[in-house]
Amino acid sequence: MKKLLILCILLVATNAYASRAVTLPWELTFDNNSWIADLARTECGGTSTHVTAGCYSGGCMKVTPPSAACAGGGVNGGATGLGWVTYPNTNRIHIRFLIKFGPTFPSSVRNAGGNLESKFILLDSPSRIGLLGLIGSDTDGRYLAWAAYGNLNVWTFRNQEPVWIEYAPFRIKDGVRTGEWIAVEYWVDTDRDRTGVYIWTQDGQFNGSYIDVSKSSSGGSTGFWMSYFNSYGVANEGNWYLIDNLAVSTSYIGPPQGFTGGQADIIEPPKNIRVMQK
Numbered sequence: 001m002k003k004l005l006i007l008c009i010l011l012v013a014t015n016a017y018a019s020r021a022v023t024l025p026w027e028l029t030f031d032n033n034s035w036i037a038d039l040a041r042t043e044c045g046g047t048s049t050h051v052t053a054g055c056y057s058g059g060c061m062k063v064t065p066p067s068a069a070c071a072g073g074g075v076n077g078g079a080t081g082l083g084w085v086t087y088p089n090t091n092r093i094h095i096r097f098l099i100k101f102g103p104t105f106p107s108s109v110r111n112a113g114g115n116l117e118s119k120f121i122l123l124d125s126p127s128r129i130g131l132l133g134l135i136g137s138d139t140d141g142r143y144l145a146w147a148a149y150g151n152l153n154v155w156t157f158r159n160q161e162p163v164w165i166e167y168a169p170f171r172i173k174d175g176v177r178t179g180e181w182i183a184v185e186y187w188v189d190t191d192r193d194r195t196g197v198y199i200w201t202q203d204g205q206f207n208g209s210y211i212d213v214s215k216s217s218s219g220g221s222t223g224f225w226m227s228y229f230n231s232y233g234v235a236n237e238g239n240w241y242l243i244d245n246l247a248v249s250t251s252y253i254g255p256p257q258g259f260t261g262g263q264a265d266i267i268e269p270p271k272n273i274r275v276m277q278k
Contacts, residue, residue, distance in 0.1 A: 018083025
């Protein structure tokens with residue numbers, strides 16, 4: 001019994017501090033399960049597993065969100081997804097991934113004491129150089145929207161004022177943008193005091209530019225993880241998302257070749273920026 005208890009403690013500790021040091025640019029295709037040992041992160045009933053069904057290519061990561069509000073003294077859903085990826089300090093970081101939401105993921109989100117939100121990507125800790133949010137709203141029905149944490153410490157959902165979630169042009173609802181692959185690229189540039197998000201959809205309706213906003217930060221980024229759920233989710237067959245083709249670079253990445261046939265169409269990336277080869 002003592003040996004079993006010690007083993008369980010070690011497994012929990014290992015999972016809680018899941019991490020991998022990499023050099024940039026770096027990619028994780030999830031084609032095999034080698035990432036599970038050092039990067040899979042689970043908490044509060046959530047799961048992060050390797051699957052081969054329904055992926056964009058090869059294998060992918062399937063995440064079911066925390067099913068209970070058990071962290072932080074009984075509030076907040078906890079961390080489930082990918083553990084720390086660390087790299088040499090850089091003042092510009094781009095993180096691109098493909099995501100597909102299950103059919104009931106949006107409507108399954110519940111408030112665990114931290115609103116209907118998750119910090120989908122958290123850059124560094126505790127400094128929080130940057131945050132990519134996946135935020136829920138009950139205005140006009142339950143939906144989710146991507147947001148960048150900009151100046152004045154507020155979530156920004158679009159370039160124009162007002163920036164609130166009610167005006168987010170990209171919404172994820174049950175039956176709307178679920179069951180399809182979406183390409184998302186989150187970036188932070190501390191030299192320019194800017195942060196932003198690109199979104200591409202395979203139907204071409206969204207083809208790059210989404211958010212580009214001021215974000216005053218000091219220092220650079222040395223790592224990220226995904227993701228911390230301030231919410232939690234009602235457990236059901238359709239409450240999940242898949243992550244595939246994760247790429248990290250110090251410059252613009254863009255969608256995989258052939259994803260939409262398009263590129264970002266505004267300020268980012270500058271014409272002289274090096275584009276990562278896909």
